[in-house]
Amino acid sequence: MTFSEHLLYLREKHQLKQSDIAEAVGVTVRGYRNYERGVREPTLSTLVALADFYGLTLDELVCRERSQP
Structure with a gap:
């Protein structure tokens, strides 16, 4: 997504x-x-505001998955 x-x-x-x-x-x-x-x-400050609004981390908001080492 x-x-x-x-x-x-x-x-x-x-x-x-x-x-x-x-x-x-x-x-x-x-x-x-x-x-x-x-x-x-969005700017970083807007991303933070969106994450806070939805109660998500920035990674969750932008659909970022950590790769396994």
């Missing part, structure tokens, strides 16, 4: 509107929409 797909999944899972999340993390609705569409990537 890509980051943008994961954002859409999380929003739909929690039955939220794009405007709800945009307001909570301090971005415009248009900016947040672009994250879900994969057009733009």
